[in-house]
Amino acid sequence: MEPRSVGRVFLRGETQIANMEVVMKHYLSSAAAAIVLMGGIGTALAESVVVVQPEQETVVREYVKKQPLASVNLLGIELKLGSPVPDKVELREVPNVKYRVAVINDQTVLVDPDTRQIVEVLH
Secondary structure: OOOEEEOOEEEOHHHHHHHHHHHHHHHHHHHHHHHHHHHHHHHHHHHHOOOOOHHHHHHHHHHHHHOOOOOEOOOOOOOOOOOEOOOOOOOEEOOOOOOEEEEEOOEEEEEEOOOOEEEEEEO
16 A cells, blocks of 8 residues: 555555544544633623613612711722622622622722622722
8 A cells, every 4th residue: 555645644554544533533622622611711701791780870879878888998909890808898788789788998889799799889
């Protein structure tokens, strides 16, 4: 049997073709796994986006005006979306709003009660 060229690889016989098929299946399955993983990451990022409706912000602002909360001063905490809120900070329930409210470093924040992460910083 004479050698034949496939791309830059010269193959001799059925065994080398079978080996190439195994290698290609490995690369294809790895590529498929990477695509699935990247899709999962995209989905996770999409699920982590929280949209607080303007009506909810208004309800929270009015609630805080009527029932002021004492500010908790925390050193070294960054008040941004996704930042964790320590357990020592009391989260106050606001009627008709899914999220809880707290005042940290004189900033009013909305917090997801399940994850204790900031979902909105009200300015």
